[in-house]
Amino acid sequence: MRVLVQRVTSARVVVDGVSVGEIHPDRHGLVALVGVTHDDDADVASRMADKLWRLRILDGELSAADVGAPILVVSQFTLYANTVKGRRPSWNAAAARAVAEPVVSAFADALRGLGAHVETGVFGADMAVELVNDGPVTLMLEL
Template sequence: MRVLVQRVSSASVAVDGNVVGAIRSDGQGLLAFVGVTHGDDRDTARRLADKLWNLRILADEKSAAEVNAPILVISQFTLYADTAKGRRPSWNAAAPGSVAQPLVAEFAEALRGFGAHVETGLFGAHMQVELINDGPVTVMLQL
């Protein structure tokens, strides 16, 4: 499992022109793109959620847990693109939707269990994401 996290002032995700998730935060929010690979499980999702919740990348080296920062979670299978050969990425390392969807949901639910305000995209949909990256700060999380 990989989580590409960005510190944001605001972020939203829309499907067919309708916003399905949005956060505003004055630089104290996080946008988390979540990719799932083969072999990931619920424990992986929960451990990465804990890592994100306590990651000190907000202002004054604070974590989302310390400032109760909102988090927008969006599934992102392309985090497992393999571009080593040719010009067309391979998606073989990305887990199929039937495996990935419940683990992305588990990741979001684990964050909620910690007390986070979590918004989400719509799994498997073509989404339009808008964000204002604060810093810019972008970090890749893995276990």
């Protein structure tokens, strides 16, 4: 599992012209772009959720857990692109929908179980992700 996390001052996901998940400008938070590979499962999702929730990347070296920062979770299979050879990415390391969708859901549910306010995109949809990166701070998390 890979999570590309961005600290944001605002963010939203739009599907078919409708906002489906949002971090309002008055609430700084985190956008978590989530990639799943073949052997990931709910246990991996739970451990990654805990890592993200307690990651000290907000102002004053605080975590989302410390300040109750909202988290916008968006599935992102392209995090497992292999671009070593040629000009066309390979997606072989990305899990199929049957594996990935429940793991992304388990990740969001695990964050909620830790006390996070979680908004989400729509798995597999053509999403427009808008965000204002704060800092900018962008980190890749892996287990």
